Amino acid sequence: MNGSVLSARTLRNLLPALSLLVLLAAIFYLQPRAISYVGFNLMLNLAIPIAFATIAQMCVITVNDLDLSIGTYVGFVACIGATLLSGGIGALPFIKDLQASGALPATLPWIMNTPLAGVLVLLMGIGVYALLGALIHLRNLPSIVVTLGMSFVWLGLSVLVLPVPGGQAPGWIKSLMTLKTPFIPFPIIAAVVIAVAAHILIMKTSYGAVLRGAGGNPKAIERAGWSLLKVKMAMFALAGFFGMLAGLSLVGLTTSGDANIALRYTLLSIAGVILGGGEFVGGRISPIGAVIGAATLTLAGSFLSFMRIPPDWQIGAQGAILIIVLALRTLIDRAEKRR
Amino acid sequence: MTRLAGSISMLAVMTVLGMGSALADTADKKIALSNNYAGNSWRQAMLRSWDKVTKPAVTAGIVAAADPFTTAENQVTEQAAQIQNLVLQGYNAIVLNAASPDALNGAVKEACDAGVIVVSFDGIVTEPCAWRIAVDFKQMGKDEVLYLKDKLPKGGNILEIRGLAGVFVDDAISKGIHEAVAENPQFKIVGSVHGDWDQAKAQAAVAGILPSLPNDIVGVVTQGGDGYGAAQAFKAAGRTTPIIIMGNRQDELAWWKEQKDANGYETMSASIAPGVSTLAFWVAQQILDGKDVPKDLTVPFLRVDQATLDKSLETTEKGGVANVEYSAEDAQKVVDAAKK
Known part of the structure; x- marks a missing residue:
């Protein structure tokens, strides 16, 4: 009896990894050449920004909230990365226009060209996220509404920074993202590092337990003397931090920015968390599962295109994969309860 | 003697084989079309043209495959993933909008x-390793004024209808128009409105500006999709219809034909043909064939004149755009023109 309970639980924990393996096997069957160094590089490199965005979403979901602005926030970071972070204020299109019209001198002073401006703006972005956490906690606002509003703010800011697609990603991010590591493709190493780092941070540290507890039983955490306000701010700031990494890694891959670059990330990140074994309430999350979920979603896209499924059906098919995995999990949960 | 005959026939066989291989150098090559959007009549026509030209080419064994792929949503990250998947699927060339x-x-x-050849057209990319097939929109604007100069040597006042503000196409066409007007000072642009390449918007914009304009407007320069609306606005205001340049849309051509039959109305029409996708296909095939092709190519725009009007209107379906598919020879001509 005891054994079967254990196996149900391990089965549920293994489900994300198993679905990833099934998908990999299917891809290998359809397109053997994809399972190679180059193949993994191509299929998985866009999974890195999605994995970061998924971890960011997971932080918010941990405290029973939902972030509908992560996609546009990632786009905003990408726009900042392609302008301020590479060439300072002088890299902004409207400054260049002013230079062209002669209102500003052709050579700008040091302060206008320093990438520090980009660092500052990105830090402010994280700060805004922390403040959002505080606002949601203090006024007891529904996070869906607040972040939905913020999604328009981020999009508007990105369009202000970069009215038409363009800019140039900083060289160091570009070379990092296209790093050719020996033997194991860089995206796989990056995914493992992200998963392990997030796992240690949230699952292994003592404050991590408090953070998760704030989602599971906030009253108990409060009675134990922890400030729920600080917890929310910390979790939202973490989300802003990982969202920033998502935007920077994305702009490193695309090499230039576009305000609309990551609109899909909002839904992808939520799907990634759920696919990876997380749940919407109760602080029940899994950072390793989330990264696997992000990889699964990315590979599902490749799989469907290798299958030659017409694009009109691809979104539906992606949804179907999600539903199948969720249905399997419910089945396992039910088996667990029935013991 | 027999030996000589034998070696001659051997030579002949080798020549034939040699020619055969020159033709079939790309027989095992696969070309993919990566398209980001299929939601308007222009893009639909583009995909139909692609099928119409590439299917016979595949049957004839010129290339092994020519498959179109359209992303489900018009999103950069999705198209980036699509391109990566196409590389993994072993395509030798990607034709990209x-x-x-x-x-x-x-x-x-x-x-x-x-090692994949990337040929971008219409929506071109700036990456230096890719080929670009662009339309000389500036020349299109210039040609409109030159046509007016031909018809009206004395010049006069003209009205400009522009496209969607902030899009580079609008900027380029307008620049061409203004340059040509500067070179031909007998013309004067007395008004300029944005019609957003849309009949209804153009009609409203022209109707709004007409009362403030002098009565002797001799020509209207447009960007396509706005000529019919301009004509309606002039009619509603009770003004004589000037020479309105058209933009290859079916309703524009139909109106032009109606006027031509009724009172011998003369004008011209120009726009980029959706069939430019097939030109990109042939360019990709030539690059795969080992031909030396410059990275920046210019595609001629499709022009309809008085003489070709009837035929163009017949082949254009209702609500569609006048179209033309390109052949391998057309592609060769474009490449040669770029080399000069």
Whole structure:
């Protein structure tokens, strides 16, 4: 009896990894050449920004909230990365226009060209996220509404920074993202590092337990003397931090920015968390599962295109994969309860 | 003697084989079309043209495959992933109508590094390793004024209808028009409105500006999709219809034909043909064939004149755009023109 309970639980924990393996096997069957160094590089490199965005979403979901602005926030970071972070204020299109019209001198002073401006703006972005956490906690606002509003703010800011697609990603991010590591493709190493780092941070540290507890039983955490306000701010700031990494890694891959670059990330990140074994309430999350979920979603896209499924059906098919995995999990949960 | 005959026939066989291989150099090559959007009549016509030209080419054994792929949503990240998947699927060349001129550069570079030929058209990419087939929109604007100069040597006042503000196409056509007007000072642009390439918007914009304009407007220069609306606005205001340049849309051509039959109305019409996708296909095939092709090519725009009006209107379906498919020879001509 005891054994079967254990196996149900391990089965549920293994489900994300198993679905990833099934998908990999299917891809290998359809397109053997994809399972190679180059193949993994191509299929998985866009999974890195999605994995970061998924971890960011997971932080918010941990405290029973939902972030509908992560996609546009990632786009905003990408726009900042392609302008301020590479060439300072002088890299902004409207400054260049002013230079062209002669209102500003052709050579700008040091302060206008320093990438520090980009660092500052990105830090402010994280700060805004922390403040959002505080606002949601203090006024007891529904996070869906607040972040939905913020999604328009981020999009508007990105369009202000970069009215038409363009800019140039900083060289160091570009070379990092296209790093050719020996033997194991860089995206796989990056995914493992992200998963392990997030796992240690949230699952292994003592404050991590408090953070998760704030989602599971906030009253108990409060009675134990922890400030729920600080917890929310910390979790939202973490989300802003990982969202920033998502935007920077994305702009490193695309090499230039576009305000609309990551609109899909909002839904992808939520799907990634759920696919990876997380749940919407109760602080029940899994950072390793989330990264696997992000990889699964990315590979599902490749799989469907290798299958030659017409694009009109691809979104539906992606949804179907999600539903199948969720249905399997419910089945396992039910088996667990029935013991 | 027999030996000589034998060696001659041997030579003949070798020549034939040699020619055969020259023709079939790309027989085992696969070309893919990566398209970011299929939601308007222009893009639909583009995809139909692609099928119409590439299917016989595949049957004839010129290339092994020519499959169109359209992303489900008009999103940069999706098209980047699509390009990477196409590389993995073993396509030798990707013909690309890009969602963004810059943001796909990373994926395009990866494709180039994997030895894949990337040919972008219409929505072109700036990555240097890719080929670009662009339309000389500036020349299109210039040609409109030159046509008016031909018809009206004395010149006069003209009205300009522009496209969607902030799009580079609008900027380029308008620049061409203004340059040509500067070179021909007998013309004067007395008004300029944005019609957003849309009949209804153009009609409203022209109707709004007409009362403030002098009565002797001799010509209207447009950007396509706005000529019919301009004509309606002039009619509603009770003014004589000037020479309105058209933009190859079916309703514009139909109106022109109606006027031509009724009172011998003369004008011209120009726009980019959706069949430019097939030109990109042939260019990709030639590059795969080992031909030396310059990175920047210019596609001629499709022009309809008085003489070709009836035929163009017949082949254009209702609500569609006048179209033309390109052949391998057309592609060769474009390449040769770029080399000069």
